[in-house]
Amino acid sequence: MAVLTGGLTACGDDSEPQESTTTASPIDRSTDSPSSSESSSSSGSETSSGDGSGDDAELPDDLPPEARKNTKEGAAAFGEYYLLTYGDAAKTGDVQDLQSLAAKDCSVCSKAEQGIQDDKAKGWTRDKNPYTINKSSATKRPDAGYKVRMDVSVAKHHRIDSDGDVNADIDATKYTVTEHVVWVDGHWQMMDWIVT
Structure with missing residues (x-):
């Protein structure tokens, strides 16, 4: 059983995809710990479609341009x-941006958001965002979308x-x-995730 710092055990479908992997350069929003990754490029736009309901919430302003592209790297x-x-969100107690990224039927996303809100109601937050992504890759799933796999370091906090x-x-x-x-309604949505 794996636990994220918010105290939530994640669950989801970790079935193996049937297409080769591509990697993307990690996004590092911290100033304390830079991240590094292998990267490769792919050209063209993929035309995957999702079976989610599509969330019309406005996406966060700091969502990077590469995360707005319908590609493996995106x-x-x-x-x-x-x-x-x-x-x-765990640091600030504000889940608004997190909610805008998740599909409405992503139950593990909802549980993560609720855990942060429950902590906030108790007056609890984290003293920093502890995550550093060391390596990530996206692989086409046989059903819809992509499997994104990340090696993550969590700092003591x-x-x-x-x-x-x-x-x-x-x-x-x-x-x-x-x-x-x-990819749903012109942007990516989180459908599910698991920690191992």
Whole structure:
């Protein structure tokens, strides 16, 4: 069983795709820990379609241009952005951007958002976004969208109360996050994810 720093155990479909992998350069929004990745390029736009309901929420302004493209690299960049946005939400207690990235029927996304909101109601947040993505890749799924797989490092960090006092320590760890992202209504949506 794997646990994200928000205390949520993720579940999802980790079935193996049938197409080769492509990697994307990681998005690093922290100033403390740079990330690195292998990268390759692909040309042209993919025309995948999703079976999600499509969320009309406005996408975050800082969603990078590469995460707005309907390509393998775009899928990987979006997956990275989602994870980093999760970390930011745990730090601030604000899940608005996170919600705008998820499909309405992504139950693991809803549980993650609720966990952050429950902590916020107690006055708890994280003292930083602890995630660094070391390597990521996107692989076409046989059903719809892409499987985005990331090697993630989680820095040691603290849960703090509304006064800024530490009320829990979270140890550093490493794990793999596997996401299912689908292109719906002109943008990527998170459909599911799992931590292993």
